[in-house]
Amino acid sequence: MQTKHTLPLELGSRSYNILIGNDLFSGLDKALSSILTGRQVAVVSNTTVAPLYLDRLLSVLRRGGFSVLPIILEDGEEHKNWTTLQTIFNALIENRFERTSTLIALGGGVIGDMTGFAAASYLRGVPFIQIPTTLLAQVDASVGGKTGINHTLGKNLIGAFYQPRMVAIDLDTLKTLPRRELLAGLAEVIKYGIIWDADLFSLLEEKLDAILETDTTVLAEVIHRCCAIKADIVAADEREQGQRALLNLGHTFGHAIETLTRYETYLHGEAVAVGMIMAADLSQQMGLCDKADLTRISTLIERSGLPTKGPAFSADNYLSAMARDKKVEHGKIRYILVDGIGKSSIHSEVDVALIKSAINNNLQPKR
Amino acid sequence: MQTKHTLPLELGSRSYNILIGNDLFSGLDKALSSILTGRQVAVVSNTTVAPLYLDRLLSVLRRGGFSVLPIILEDGEEHKNWTTLQTIFNALIENRFERTSTLIALGGGVIGDMTGFAAASYLRGVPFIQIPTTLLAQVDASVGGKTGINHTLGKNLIGAFYQPRMVAIDLDTLKTLPRRELLAGLAEVIKYGIIWDADLFSLLEEKLDAILETDTTVLAEVIHRCCAIKADIVAADEREQGQRALLNLGHTFGHAIETLTRYETYLHGEAVAVGMIMAADLSQQMGLCDKADLTRISTLIERSGLPTKGPAFSADNYLSAMARDKKVEHGKIRYILVDGIGKSSIHSEVDVALIKSAINNNLQPKR
Numbered sequence: 001m002q003t004k005h006t007l008p009l010e011l012g013s014r015s016y017n018i019l020i021g022n023d024l025f026s027g028l029d030k031a032l033s034s035i036l037t038g039r040q041v042a043v044v045s046n047t048t049v050a051p052l053y054l055d056r057l058l059s060v061l062r063r064g065g066f067s068v069l070p071i072i073l074e075d076g077e078e079h080k081n082w083t084t085l086q087t088i089f090n091a092l093i094e095n096r097f098e099r100t101s102t103l104i105a106l107g108g109g110v111i112g113d114m115t116g117f118a119a120a121s122y123l124r125g126v127p128f129i130q131i132p133t134t135l136l137a138q139v140d141a142s143v144g145g146k147t148g149i150n151h152t153l154g155k156n157l158i159g160a161f162y163q164p165r166m167v168a169i170d171l172d173t174l175k176t177l178p179r180r181e182l183l184a185g186l187a188e189v190i191k192y193g194i195i196w197d198a199d200l201f202s203l204l205e206e207k208l209d210a211i212l213e214t215d216t217t218v219l220a221e222v223i224h225r226c227c228a229i230k231a232d233i234v235a236a237d238e239r240e241q242g243q244r245a246l247l248n249l250g251h252t253f254g255h256a257i258e259t260l261t262r263y264e265t266y267l268h269g270e271a272v273a274v275g276m277i278m279a280a281d282l283s284q285q286m287g288l289c290d291k292a293d294l295t296r297i298s299t300l301i302e303r304s305g306l307p308t309k310g311p312a313f314s315a316d317n318y319l320s321a322m323a324r325d326k327k328v329e330h331g332k333i334r335y336i337l338v339d340g341i342g343k344s345s346i347h348s349e350v351d352v353a354l355i356k357s358a359i360n361n362n363l364q365p366k367r
Numbered sequence: 368m369q370t371k372h373t374l375p376l377e378l379g380s381r382s383y384n385i386l387i388g389n390d391l392f393s394g395l396d397k398a399l400s401s402i403l404t405g406r407q408v409a410v411v412s413n414t415t416v417a418p419l420y421l422d423r424l425l426s427v428l429r430r431g432g433f434s435v436l437p438i439i440l441e442d443g444e445e446h447k448n449w450t451t452l453q454t455i456f457n458a459l460i461e462n463r464f465e466r467t468s469t470l471i472a473l474g475g476g477v478i479g480d481m482t483g484f485a486a487a488s489y490l491r492g493v494p495f496i497q498i499p500t501t502l503l504a505q506v507d508a509s510v511g512g513k514t515g516i517n518h519t520l521g522k523n524l525i526g527a528f529y530q531p532r533m534v535a536i537d538l539d540t541l542k543t544l545p546r547r548e549l550l551a552g553l554a555e556v557i558k559y560g561i562i563w564d565a566d567l568f569s570l571l572e573e574k575l576d577a578i579l580e581t582d583t584t585v586l587a588e589v590i591h592r593c594c595a596i597k598a599d600i601v602a603a604d605e606r607e608q609g610q611r612a613l614l615n616l617g618h619t620f621g622h623a624i625e626t627l628t629r630y631e632t633y634l635h636g637e638a639v640a641v642g643m644i645m646a647a648d649l650s651q652q653m654g655l656c657d658k659a660d661l662t663r664i665s666t667l668i669e670r671s672g673l674p675t676k677g678p679a680f681s682a683d684n685y686l687s688a689m690a691r692d693k694k695v696e697h698g699k700i701r702y703i704l705v706d707g708i709g710k711s712s713i714h715s716e717v718d719v720a721l722i723k724s725a726i727n728n729n730l731q732p733k734r
Contacts, residue, residue: 082453093520123526157460159488330465
């Protein structure tokens with residue numbers, strides 16, 4: 001990989017680097033050799049990503065002297081469960097993987113989350129490496145150590161905080177990413193601008209067209225800034241006891257949107273896009289930000305081609321779906337609200353009438 | 368609980384206390400209130416232990432203002448699997464357990480390991496408390512954060528290093544423990560004397576009869592010393608990258624004994640007892656300890672009423688079972704060897720002929 005940026009995530013003995021570059025994994029063997037003690041690795045990928053990048057990755061790793069076991073899973077969120085995890089465990093056990101053996105996740109968020117949880121749990125923890133191939137995974141899921149699987153009663157209910165030993169982001173992999181998935185990732189990029197970095201938000205307003213054309217130079221800069229923000233937040237609050245929750249802007253409303261539509265209509269990033277508008281609307285009603293901020297947020301989301309309206313369910317339906325979110329504490333939902341572009345805060349006492357109004361202001365018309 | 372000893376386990380922000388006392392959990396509500404932020408707890412126990420102690424524990428907790436959900440599992444190692452873990456997860460989700468909700472393990476090692484892994488994985492980690500009710504769990508399994516479940520292809524292959532917030536050892540629970548299980552725990556007690564503490568070993572030689580009569584004063588002292596050793600070792604090497612492996616004395620041979628007899632004949636502690644004699648025999652052959660040390664070890668084990676001979680399989684059968692142990696590193700088995708009573712060390716280069724001889728010297732006669 002031609003590394004353009006190397007970003008440290010400082011977590012004491014569990015610190016690691018986020019590499020951002022291109023040229024399809026070249027040099028990755030050397031980078032891995034410098035941090036791993038074992039030479040046995042498994043590459044976990046799926047039936048969509050493997051045909052595109054697995055051969056290339058295997059040849060780089062094998063040239064570097066690694067013995068590599070590919071584990072190819074079915075693609076899709078519906079496979080993010082214990083049964084698929086067992087497929088990984090069985091392969092590791094049958095191939096006598098040891099505590100120094102390493103798992104490499106090659107794919108999007110689902111692959112990263114499952115591979116991470118498998119690595120966290122196999123022999124009580126083996127090293128793992130993230131090679132995220134979607135924009136969403138590159139700026140969000142691959143960094144920070146949240147891993148897990150879904151439970152029939154809810155998403156990501158079972159998992160671990162478990163940090164990778166390295167995150168290697170190769171921008172070349174974005175060139176094959178379907179546009180809808182690129183946009184879903186862009187929603188999380190916009191989130192970083194809103195909660196933390198007004199300059200990033202302005203950069204997005206200015207360079208949106210280049211991003212939508214997957215201009216590698218602009219994307220390298222944007223992804224670098226997002227990862228730097230996430231690295232700072234995670235380093236300060238690894239287990240989400242405080243400000244890490246800011247990263248959930250739009251996610252509580254978004255979770256309700258995904259639940260109400262049974263995860264069939266909105267991609268995660270699309271639901272978060274609408275959720276961020278609802279959160280900004282709520283913030284503006286509460287006087288935390290200006291009408292102009294709300295307008296800039298909804299305008300950027302709309303210009304990106306992301307949805308701006310939620311499905312036409314009643315506000316009460318939204319509220320009860322939100323109450324089932326795993327971020328609920330002492331029975332209370334915590335809202336991430338916008339204190340102007342680039343600033344955000346956590347609130348647990350919010351007037352329900354205003355929440356309902358924020359929802360109702362941003363719904364599709366009833367059919 | 369009338370606390371006789373409070374022992375800190377120092378692990379930075381994950382430090383916790385091991386309380387040793389009696390009087391069946393009295394005062395435990397106050398001890399818990401001081402360390403937990405939530406008031407919602409689940410007590411995980413099994414069909415053997417629950418009838419003995421659950422009511423008493425529930426009444427103490429409820430008097431302390433906790434809302435308590437009992438989760439009663441089938442008893443037995445064969446239930447230490449994902450299916451049972453699902454039972455726990457379902458109960459937690461249905462009762463809307465949150466990140467501040469707490470799991471309490473009331474039982475032996477199987478309950479502690481499963482509850483710990485459930486706590487490690489539910490919502491990526493909720494607090495948990497160990498209330499071990501067997502000697503084995505009190506001196507070994509409950510302290511140090513090893514949690515997990517079995518896989519059809521091997522024991523404890525899936526799990527996490529996840530520390531409890533407190534370990535509460537109530538000696539009164541030993542009074543109902545079947546003698547065979549008391550002895551199985553005693554094997555691990557003897558292990559601490561061999562690997563770390565010559566004075567403890569002498570104390571055991573002297574007070575063996577009192578221990579076998581479950582004399583609470585002697586047991587309090589003995590358990591305190593074992594937990595202190597374990598706390599020191601774990602504090603220095605939480606994830607078993609170095610000297611924590613000393614705690615595995617006798618376990619590699621023992622693991623082979625359990626595997627060869629399909630876990631049907633020997634309790635874990637019984638297999639470890641024989642394994643420690645094999646390890647000491649090997650150590651003596653290698654000149655690491657004297658014949659007199661080996662004799663003291665086998666004599667104490669024999670006086671306790673623990674087995675001293677392994678099942679009559681060939682040494683090659685033992686070796687291939689040992690090669691499947693999860694402690695294997697770079698294809699090599701690491702042997703914990705005895706450098707005299709109270710001292711031990713880790714070896715990975717050991718003459719196979721001597722290993723076979725140590726096995727063959729300590730087998731039951733062929734039938």
